[in-house]
Amino acid sequence: MSKTLLTLDFETYYDTKLSLSKITTMEYVRDPQFKVWGVGLQVDNNKPYWVAEDEVKSALAEFDWDNTALLCHNTPFDGFVLTQHYGLKPAYYYDTAAMARGWWPGMSASLRATSERCFPNDESMRKGDELVNAKGIYDLPPDIEEQIAGYCIQDVALTYAIFKQLHEAYPQSELDLIDLTTRMFCEPVLQIDRERLTMYHESELMAGETAIKNSGLSREVLASNQKFAAAIEDLGIVVPTKISPNTGLSIPAFGKNDPGWKQLCNMYPEHQHIWDGRTAVKSRINETRASRFLAAAHPTTNELPAPLRYYAAHTGRFGGTDKLNLQNLPRGSELRKCLIAPKDKLVYVADLSNIEARMLAWLAGQDDLLMQFASGEDIYSNFASTVYNRPINKNNDPTERFVGKTAILGLGYGMGAKKFQATLASGAAGPSLDFSDAQAAAVVGKYRNTYSRIPILWKRLENYLMLSLHERTALPYSVLMFNGGEIKLPNKMSLKYKDLRVRNGQLEYIGRNGIEKTYGGRLTENVVQALSRIVITDAMLRLQDSLPEATVALTVHDEVVIVAANTEPDATMEIVIHTLCKPPSWATDLPLDAEGGYAHNYSK
Numbered sequence: 001m002s003k004t005l006l007t008l009d010f011e012t013y014y015d016t017k018l019s020l021s022k023i024t025t026m027e028y029v030r031d032p033q034f035k036v037w038g039v040g041l042q043v044d045n046n047k048p049y050w051v052a053e054d055e056v057k058s059a060l061a062e063f064d065w066d067n068t069a070l071l072c073h074n075t076p077f078d079g080f081v082l083t084q085h086y087g088l089k090p091a092y093y094y095d096t097a098a099m100a101r102g103w104w105p106g107m108s109a110s111l112r113a114t115s116e117r118c119f120p121n122d123e124s125m126r127k128g129d130e131l132v133n134a135k136g137i138y139d140l141p142p143d144i145e146e147q148i149a150g151y152c153i154q155d156v157a158l159t160y161a162i163f164k165q166l167h168e169a170y171p172q173s174e175l176d177l178i179d180l181t182t183r184m185f186c187e188p189v190l191q192i193d194r195e196r197l198t199m200y201h202e203s204e205l206m207a208g209e210t211a212i213k214n215s216g217l218s219r220e221v222l223a224s225n226q227k228f229a230a231a232i233e234d235l236g237i238v239v240p241t242k243i244s245p246n247t248g249l250s251i252p253a254f255g256k257n258d259p260g261w262k263q264l265c266n267m268y269p270e271h272q273h274i275w276d277g278r279t280a281v282k283s284r285i286n287e288t289r290a291s292r293f294l295a296a297a298h299p300t301t302n303e304l305p306a307p308l309r310y311y312a313a314h315t316g317r318f319g320g321t322d323k324l325n326l327q328n329l330p331r332g333s334e335l336r337k338c339l340i341a342p343k344d345k346l347v348y349v350a351d352l353s354n355i356e357a358r359m360l361a362w363l364a365g366q367d368d369l370l371m372q373f374a375s376g377e378d379i380y381s382n383f384a385s386t387v388y389n390r391p392i393n394k395n396n397d398p399t400e401r402f403v404g405k406t407a408i409l410g411l412g413y414g415m416g417a418k419k420f421q422a423t424l425a426s427g428a429a430g431p432s433l434d435f436s437d438a439q440a441a442a443v444v445g446k447y448r449n450t451y452s453r454i455p456i457l458w459k460r461l462e463n464y465l466m467l468s469l470h471e472r473t474a475l476p477y478s479v480l481m482f483n484g485g486e487i488k489l490p491n492k493m494s495l496k497y498k499d500l501r502v503r504n505g506q507l508e509y510i511g512r513n514g515i516e517k518t519y520g521g522r523l524t525e526n527v528v529q530a531l532s533r534i535v536i537t538d539a540m541l542r543l544q545d546s547l548p549e550a551t552v553a554l555t556v557h558d559e560v561v562i563v564a565a566n567t568e569p570d571a572t573m574e575i576v577i578h579t580l581c582k583p584p585s586w587a588t589d590l591p592l593d594a595e596g597g598y599a600h601n602y603s604k
Helices: 025-030 053-061 075-086 096-103 111-118 130-134 142-167 172-186 194-215 219-223 225-234 259-267 269-282 285-296 355-364 367-374 379-388 398-413 417-426 437-450 453-468 520-546 569-580
Strands: 004-012 036-043 049-052 068-072 092-095 241-243 250-252 345-352 475-477 480-483 486-488 494-496 501-503 506-511 514-518 551-556 559-565 594-599
Touching: 004 075, 004 142, 025 075, 025 285, 036 053, 036 142, 049 053, 049 142, 053 075, 068 075, 068 142, 075 092, 075 172, 092 096, 092 172, 096 111, 096 142, 096 172, 111 142, 130 142, 172 520, 172 551, 194 219, 194 269, 194 285, 219 225, 219 269, 225 250, 259 269, 259 417, 345 520, 345 569, 355 367, 355 398, 355 453, 355 520, 367 379, 379 398, 379 437, 398 417, 398 437, 398 520, 417 437, 453 475, 453 480, 453 506, 453 520, 486 520, 494 520, 514 520, 520 551, 520 559, 520 569, 559 569, 569 594
Parallel strands: 004 068, 068 092
Antiparallel strands: 004 036, 036 049, 241 250, 345 559, 345 594, 475 480, 480 486, 486 494, 501 506, 506 514, 551 559
């Protein structure tokens, strides 16, 4: 049976405090004051219409939801209202806001902006402003309701028209991904362990207060860079400084990853209580996030919606949204462990190993590096061995191997010696290491000589993109197609560089923050991330098909989280790993590897 396409837009009460700009979607929709004023509906290509508040439930009940595809602009909101307040789950979720982000990455995906982009010469296809007239009015009077009804009907018509324009060219795999991502939010399966999470929140709150008290300084002094610097100077300690990237002036280096701050803490361990107090004031992230998780979860079922922003990045990568950044859950963290499977289910977690480094080697044709990946060798130790001119292994040489890891993961996109030196010194991903200018330059040179085809790739991608601005036909390179300043990917999506041009021999385009420059190394990073993302997301869709009784509940970077039955878990895990390791049809010789595990909670 073909699905009915239902375009839908709820209009709901809002005021100064009860607003999506102030609280999360979950808190807004579950608030006692939440109220649906009415809903705009359009069935297939028929005329849109308004359904008033007291008729919404009966109107929605008339649809066969098992054979209905839901279309909205920002479907996570309307779909969440539909599941939470009406208990209705469509067969499929479309979202024109998500489609707009994918088609025009980096540009506004609001209904207003998308309508102007799709219909630039049609003034009748514009979003209205009548909603503001209803702000703070709980029960709409007839004249205001008439305005809101017309406003809503126009939004429904715009959403359908945008969908018709984008749908034909939009890849089916990406539409399926939008559906899957929306389902993670509107039909969540992960739950919180409320008791454990509450205890964690309280312990973090108490630990912070204790650290501040033990520091001997007031919260006000600890929170102010200027006052904290003065307090340090009173102890006879020189304040570490750095150059502000915004002003170019010297400022205190008090950031948790600033080398100067780390050095200060290491030099004066007798003042650790002060350093701990400063950290407690400036970094309340664990306490804050635990509080948000508790507020976002369903109060009785404990289900936690997974708000992921499809195509948050230019390269198609997901991002966190709705004040819950599930893309930033450190491995082994208590927050992860507080996410659990429902009764008789397990959380299966697997991630693709070194996917970007493998993709980079494959695209560059760096066959010797690919062979090392394919044979399961320790790539980081191998490269570190060439740097230190002696055999390096993971167990006996962790520091030297870390240098190799930093090089493999960082130097593939054109990072220079200065930045490599600063990366090692920052200690952001491991030990803080001091390399001289000569040592850093030697490692960079060693990388570029050892993997010489990778620097060649940087230049080729830059040249192809420049040439595409002038060629009348598309230029193929590997699995990419360069055309008019765009790079078409094998899934038919594109890396787009708005108003790309060459100025003074350098490529520049209009990005999120105005004019941005790009170059071979950065283009390589964009392409590799985009291709790696396709491998991961296609695997997610295959997993949903391979394990029909399971649910893909979340993805975090290169990691996929699945909730499935606790029967035969080893067999399920084997299917997950096997599915992730299947190379794409456009890169059958790409060696992939994955690892994972399962437990009642998200503990990996």
